[in-house]
Amino acid sequence: MNDAQSVIKNGAVAIKNGKIIAVDKIGKIQSSYKANRMIPGEGMVLMPGLVNGHSHSAMVLFRGLADDLALQDWLQNYIFPAEAKFVDDNFVRVGEQLACWEMIRGGTTTFVDMYFKPDVASQVVNECGLRAIIAPSSIDFPSPGFQGWDDAFAAAVDFVKRSKGKNPRIIPAIAAHAPYTVSPENLKQAIEAARQYDVPLTIHLAETKTEVEDVQKRYNATPVQHLENLGFLEPRVFAAHVVWPNESEIALMAKRGIGVIHNPDSNLKLASAFAPIPAMLKAGIKVGLGTDGAASNNVLDMWKAIRLTALIHKGTTLDPTAVPANTVLRMATVGGAEALGLADKIGAIKVGLQADLIQVELNEPHLIPIYNIISHLVYAANAQDVDTVIVDGKVLMQKRKMLTLDPERIRLEATSIADRIDAELRPNKDAQL
Ligand SMILES: CSC[C@H]1O[C@@H](n2cnc3c(O)ncnc32)[C@H](O)[C@@H]1O
Numbered sequence: 018m019n020d021a022q023s024v025i026k027n028g029a030v031a032i033k034n035g036k037i038i039a040v041d042k043i044g045k046i047q048s049s050y051k052a053n054r055m056i057p058g059e060g061m062v063l064m065p066g067l068v069n070g071h072s073h074s075a076m077v078l079f080r081g082l083a084d085d086l087a088l089q090d091w092l093q094n095y096i097f098p099a100e101a102k103f104v105d106d107n108f109v110r111v112g113e114q115l116a117c118w119e120m121i122r123g124g125t126t127t128f129v130d131m132y133f134k135p136d137v138a139s140q141v142v143n144e145c146g147l148r149a150i151i152a153p154s155s156i157d158f159p160s161p162g163f164q165g166w167d168d169a170f171a172a173a174v175d176f177v178k179r180s181k182g183k184n185p186r187i188i189p190a191i192a193a194h195a196p197y198t199v200s201p202e203n204l205k206q207a208i209e210a211a212r213q214y215d216v217p218l219t220i221h222l223a224e225t226k227t228e229v230e231d232v233q234k235r236y237n238a239t240p241v242q243h244l245e246n247l248g249f250l251e252p253r254v255f256a257a258h259v260v261w262p263n264e265s266e267i268a269l270m271a272k273r274g275i276g277v278i279h280n281p282d283s284n285l286k287l288a289s290a291f292a293p294i295p296a297m298l299k300a301g302i303k304v305g306l307g308t309d310g311a312a313s314n315n316v317l318d319m320w321k322a323i324r325l326t327a328l329i330h331k332g333t334t335l336d337p338t339a340v341p342a343n344t345v346l347r348m349a350t351v352g353g354a355e356a357l358g359l360a361d362k363i364g365a366i367k368v369g370l371q372a373d374l375i376q377v378e379l380n381e382p383h384l385i386p387i388y389n390i391i392s393h394l395v396y397a398a399n400a401q402d403v404d405t406v407i408v409d410g411k412v413l414m415q416k417r418k419m420l421t422l423d424p425e426r427i428r429l430e431a432t433s434i435a436d437r438i439d440a441e442l443r444p445n446k447d448a449q450l
């Protein structure tokens with residue numbers, strides 16, 4: 018994922034103080050460096066860790082709770098009520114641990130968490146060793162722990178002020194839910210705070226046709242144009258979904274330099290439609306990939322997002338070259354890093370970048386033979402093939418064994434929370450079965 022997209026056979030990487038200091042053939046690396054620790058890589062590909070640009074991590078505890086619904090019905094009638102009832106510190110602690118376990122297992126090394134209880138989320142991220150943008154989310158009506166926008170937003174800004182620059186792996190950010198749930202005045206507050214504290218800002222944008230119609234009716238503008246009218250669009254902003262932009266909005270997003278995070282699984286499951294990714298890439302928009310939360314996916318599996326991205330746009334455009342394999346792999350790594358404003362730190366195997374790397378095993382039958390490694394990573398590999406995960410030079414998983422989290426304890430705690438949710442939401446579950 019360097020500029021030339023080079024593939025080095027029998028390569029090696031030297032890491033010092035969490036950074037990549039050399040990339041070359043193994044012979045050259047071994048003759049130039051003496052390592053305290055060597056991680057073997059025979060039969061594996063070493064690649065940059067995956068960048069999940071949009072998730073609501075702790076929602077893993079709502080996985081499978083409400084399927085086969087359209088976004089507004091899903092949110093208003095199932096997810097918001099469940100969040101009001103169950104999301105507290107313990108829910109986020111256990112949910113975040115479960116999400117981090119799933120993401121490390123599948124080779125994600127950086128993720129964006131747009132959710133609640135950012136201090137709890139940050140503690141889990143700090144302990145498990147991943148890299149994250151933690152974006153506590155504000156919305157105009159009551160959300161877990163808050164009455165409405167004012168107190169939620171004040172707490173989010175307080176989190177940003179307290180945590181900025183404290184931990185190089187945790188980047189605080191501002192998040193406003195969406196143009197249909199946040200007033201124009203509050204959207205302006207959000208971008209002003211992001212500017213004042215020099216942090217990223219994320220938002221759900223143009224996700225459904227209903228949103229476009231609603232925003233048009235209320236503000237006499239389509240969603241992206243509405244944000245432009247508020248002076249909201251600039252390179253620190255990255256928007257999730259953007260399924261329904263018109264041509265002039267695509268040009269506008271490119272001109273303003275905002276990032277877009279494509280979430281194909283969620284867009285298909287909530288029947289939102291297909292985002293015009295080929296047109297956005299052609300316009301020069303920085304496009305990354307995300308999973309969205311596990312209540313609308315239902316897994317935090319970037320390989321699934323990669324595969325879907327490579328396939329669906331061929332189908333919608335009737336063009337097999339619409340989004341080629343190397344472009345999709347770029348979107349899942351360095352392209353995502355660019356969209357999040359992190360390309361100076363992560364996304365590629367390049368000297369000077371942080372050592373956020375994964376090893377993918379190539380010995381399973383679905384990966385034999387190998388003519389083209391990029392083809393395999395996009396069209397054939399899956400999360401179970403990830404063998405080793407390294408972030409900032411620290412090994413978080415090796416030989417598929419989690420080194421920084423306790424899966425057995427997480428499984429027990431997650432199951433016990435889910436049992437309580439199930440008992441409250443479906444008291445007569447056994448009778449239904
Ligand atoms: C205030 S941001 C967190 C908020 O967003 C909800 N959410 C999860 N997925 C989506 C989506 O695809 N579109 C809009 N909102 C979504 C989540 O449940 C939280 O309440």
Ligand SMILES: [Zn+2]
Pocket residue numbers: 071072073221257309310
């Ligand atoms: Zn989302």
